[in-house]
Amino acid sequence: MKAALIWDSSFASYRFRPDHPFNPKRLELTASLIQAMGLLDGDRFRLVSPRVATDAELQRVHSAQFVRAVHRLSERDADEGGAQRWGLGTEDNPVFRRMHEATATVVGGTLVAAEMVMGGQVDRAFALAGGLHHAHRERASGFCIYSDLGAAIAWIRERYGCRVLYVDYDAHHGDGVQGLFYSDPEVLTLSIHESGRFLFPGTGFPDELGEGDGYGYSLNLPMHPQTEDDSWLDVYSEVLHEAAEAFRPEIIVLQSGCDAHVLDPLTHLRCTTRIYEETTRITCEVAERFCGGRIIVTGGGGYAIWRVVPRAWTLVWAVLTGQAVSSDIPHHWLERWQGESPCLLPDRLHDEPGSFAPVLRPAEVAATNRRGVEALRRTAFPILRGWSLGF
Ligand SMILES: [Zn+2]
Numbered sequence: 001m002k003a004a005l006i007w008d009s010s011f012a013s014y015r016f017r018p019d020h021p022f023n024p025k026r027l028e029l030t031a032s033l034i035q036a037m038g039l040l041d042g043d044r045f046r047l048v049s050p051r052v053a054t055d056a057e058l059q060r061v062h063s064a065q066f067v068r069a070v071h072r073l074s075e076r077d078a079d080e081g082g083a084q085r086w087g088l089g090t091e092d093n094p095v096f097r098r099m100h101e102a103t104a105t106v107v108g109g110t111l112v113a114a115e116m117v118m119g120g121q122v123d124r125a126f127a128l129a130g131g132l133h134h135a136h137r138e139r140a141s142g143f144c145i146y147s148d149l150g151a152a153i154a155w156i157r158e159r160y161g162c163r164v165l166y167v168d169y170d171a172h173h174g175d176g177v178q179g180l181f182y183s184d185p186e187v188l189t190l191s192i193h194e195s196g197r198f199l200f201p202g203t204g205f206p207d208e209l210g211e212g213d214g215y216g217y218s219l220n221l222p223m224h225p226q227t228e229d230d231s232w233l234d235v236y237s238e239v240l241h242e243a244a245e246a247f248r249p250e251i252i253v254l255q256s257g258c259d260a261h262v263l264d265p266l267t268h269l270r271c272t273t274r275i276y277e278e279t280t281r282i283t284c285e286v287a288e289r290f291c292g293g294r295i296i297v298t299g300g301g302g303y304a305i306w307r308v309v310p311r312a313w314t315l316v317w318a319v320l321t322g323q324a325v326s327s328d329i330p331h332h333w334l335e336r337w338q339g340e341s342p343c344l345l346p347d348r349l350h351d352e353p354g355s356f357a358p359v360l361r362p363a364e365v366a367a368t369n370r371r372g373v374e375a376l377r378r379t380a381f382p383i384l385r386g387w388s389l390g391f
Contacts, residue, residue, distance in 0.1 A: 001044060001123050001124070001293075001321060001322050002044050002045070002046075002121070002122040002123055002124075003044065003045050003046075003122050003123060003124045003125060003126070003320060003321045004045075004046045004047075004048045004112075004113065004116050004121070004122045004124075004125040004126070005031070005034065005040060005045070005046070005047050005048065005125075005126050005128065005317060006048050006049075006050055006109045006110075006112050006113050006125060006126065006127040006128060006129075006130075007027060007030075007031045007047060007048075007049075007050075007109075007128040007129070008047075008049040008050065009028070010049070010050065010105050011024055011027050011050065011105065011106065011109065011128070011129035012024040012025075012027070012028065013098065013101065013102040013105065014099075014102040014103055014105070014106055014129060015096065015102070016093065016094050016096055016143070017094055017096070020094070020143075021143075021265075021266065021303045022143040022303075023303075023305050024129070025305055026302060026305035026309040026310065027128050027129055027299070029305065029306070029309065029310040029337060030128060030299075030309060030310045030313045030314060031047075031128065032310075032333065032336070032337075033310040033311070033314045033329070033333055034313075034314050034317050036329075036330045036332065036333040037314060037318075037325060037326075037329075037330065037333075037349075039314065039317055039318055039321065039323055039325065044321075045321060046122070048112060048116070048125075049112075050105050050106070050108045050109030050112055050127070050129070051105075051108040051109075051111070051112060052101060052104045052105050052108050053104045053105075053107035053108040053111055053146070053148075053151060054104075055067050057107065057108075057111060057151055057155065058104065058107060058146055058151060060150075060151055060154035060155060060158065061137060061147050061150035061151050061154050061180050062135075062137055062138065062146060062147070063137055063138050065138070066086055066137070066138045066139070067100075069082075069083075069085075069086045069088075070086070070088070070099065070100045070103070070140075070145060070146070071100050073086075073088060073089075073095050073099065073100075074095075074097065074098055074099045074100040074101070075097075076095065076097070083095050086138065086139060086140060087136070087139035087140035087141050088140050088145070092141070092142060092143060093140045093141070093142075093143065093144075093145065099145060103132070103145040103146045104146060105129075106129045106130055106132060106146070106148050107130075107132075107146050107147075107148040107151050107152075109127040109128070109129050109130055109148065110127040110130035110148035110149065110151070110152045110296070110298055111148070111151060111152055111155060112125075112127070113125035113126070113127040113130070113152070113296045113297075113298070114152040114155060114156055114253075114296050117251070117294050117295070117296050118156060118159070118160055118162075118251070118294075123293045123294065123295075124284075124287075124293070124294070124295050124296075124297070124320050124321065125296055125297070126297045126298070126299075126313075126316065126317055126320055127148070127296070127297070127298045127299070128298075128299050128313065129298075129299060130148040130149065130152075130255075130298030130299060130300075131148070131149065131170065131255045131256070131257055131298035131299045131300030131301070132144035132145065132146065132147055132148050132149065132176070133147070133149055133168055133170060133172075133174040133175070133176050133177050133255050133257075133300060134172070134174075134175060134176045134201060135147035135150070135176045136175075136176050136179055136180075137179070137180060141175075141176065141201065142172065142176075142200060142201060143301075144176060147176055147177065147180060148298065149166065149174075149176075149177050149253060149255060149298060150176065150177055150180040150181075152253060152296065153166060153177070153180075153181065153187055153253055154180075156251060156253075157184075157186060157187065160250075160251075161186075162249075162250035162251050163186050163187075163188070163247065163248065163249050163250045163251075164186065164187045164188070164249060164250070164251055164252075164253060165188050165190070165243070165244060165247060165249030165251070165252045165253070165286075165291075166181070166187060166188065166189045166190065166252075166253045166254075166255075167190050167191075167240065167252060167253070167254045167255070167283055168189070168190065168191040168192070168193070168254075168255040168257075168300075169191075169192050169193075169236065169254075169255070169256060169257065169260070169275075169279050170191075170193060170255055170256075170257025170258075170259060170260075170300040170301045171193055171194050171199065171257060171259040171260040171264065171266075171267040171269055171301060172193055172194070172199060172200055172201065172257070172259070172267075172301055173191050173193045173196055173199075173201055173203050173204025173220065173222075174189065174191040174193070174204075174255060175201045175203050175204065177189055177255070178191065178204075178208070178218050178220075181214065181217075181218075182210050182211050182214055182218060183210065183211045183212040183213060183214040184213070184214045184217065185210075185213045185214050185216075185217050187214075187217065188217045188218075188219070188243060188247045188249065188384075189217070189218050189219065190219040190220075190221075190239065190240065190243055191204055191219070191220050191221070192221040192223065192232070192235070192236050192239075193220075193221070193222060193223065193260075194222070194223055194225055194227075194260070194267050194268060194269050195222035195223060195224065195225065196222060197222075198225050198268060199225075199267060199268070204220045204222055205220055205222055206219075206220055206221070206222070206372050206375035206376055206379070207375070207379070208220050209379055209380055209383075215383065216379070216380045216382075216383025216384055217247075217380075217383075217384070218380075219239065219243060219376055219380055220372070221235055221236070221239060221369070221372045221373070221376075222372055223235075223260075223269060223369050223372075224365045224368045224369055225267075225268035225269060226268070226269075226270055226359040226360075226361075226362075226365045227260075227269050227270060227271065227365055227369060228270045228271060228272075228358070228359060228362060228365070229271050229272055229274045229275050229278075230362075230366070231362070231365055231366040231369050232260070232269075232271055232275055232279075232369075233274075233275060233278050233279065233282075234366070234369075234370075235369050235370065235372065235373050236279055236282065237282050238373060239373055239376060240282060240283065240286055241282075241286065242377075242381060243380075243381075243384065244286045244289070244290055246381060246384035246385045247384055248290055249286075249290050249291055250290070250291055250294075251291050251294050251295070251296070252283060252286065252287045252291055252294070252295045252296070253295075253296045253297075253298075254280075254283050254295060254296070254297045254298070255298050255299075255300045256276070256279075256280065256297055256298065256299060256300060256312075256313070256316050257299065257300025257301035257302055258276055258299075258300070258301070258302040258308060258309055258312035258313060258316075259300075259301035259302050259303055259304075260275065261273070261302075261304060261308045261312065262356045263304040263307055263308050264301075264302070264303050264304050264308060265303050265304060266301070266303045270356065270359060272350075272351040272355070272356065273308075273311055273312055273315060273349070273350050273351045274350070274351065276312040276313070276315045276316050277315045277316075277318075277319055277350075280297075280315070280316045280319040280320060281319050283295065284319065284320065295320070297316065297320060299313060306337075306341040306342070306343055306345060307343060307345065307346055311329075311346065311349050311350075314349060315349060315350070325349060326349075327348045327349045327350045328347065328348065328349075329345075329346070329347050329348065329349055334347060
């Protein structure tokens, strides 16, 4: 198993404002924890720098007008009007200087991951800054300007013609990626997230099934806000296995946002670090079975930047690379960062079972979540199976 971690300090330039919740500090913390845990040691694992995506690469999924507008706005110190047409200059997505280069570097990181995996240099790659899953063809949204995920998937489709399974376990619906491939039957999108009735972007319901030839190739599992690990893993595992069995993907692209954690300040789910190990393990198993092990992983959301993100993505990297990991976080890492952290840093990689108060009615929450599975079984799965039989 060979794997690449795509990260360097240039990713820190993707920053809207000093007080914005999408804080690239979390990437530095994660990369330093992965290194401190010894999980980049040995010659099978490589730390690789991103590159800046070209305009042509961005225009595989974005309009030329949108890319031109981002270029133009990048040269200003503040929004001078007209930015909102493109989803910029808003509370979520304020204009910042050199934002084109910053977000094109995020796209370039995910493209490097895709190139290394598809070119056979590594089996798996983790583009730490990637995962901008709310970016639309002509509109920035939800802290996302360009779609690194869309650009990588479109490049894989164009260059290799592979069937792509896009899986998104960020707590928010992966609406941008879903929209970019909504009518494409060669890209199956599967998003598990907190229900859009309670959380941005307000979409991601089981009846969003795709359109035209892509009808049946867009799967959504909205979760009740109180969802805990067991229910999350139950529905994720079941739907992923059934969908992959029917679709037979050749490559998996996984968005591994870690904002479903109980400590995340922007969401209402009640999961622990266990889901980051287990969902990644389950997804890697599916990649082994159908895709010759090939999987490209990105980051995504994650706003508990001190207590959750570094631990969650270190676990993702450990599982992805098949490395056993001790739960003890090295003292030297804690000493390095505790002074900057506004809260006490956990000294264990895994949350202890029972660390957080249980929900009052777990059976009702689980039953609500299962309704999404049943809906997909009635609607999308027959279409996917029909396709696989050549109807
Ligand atoms: Zn999110």
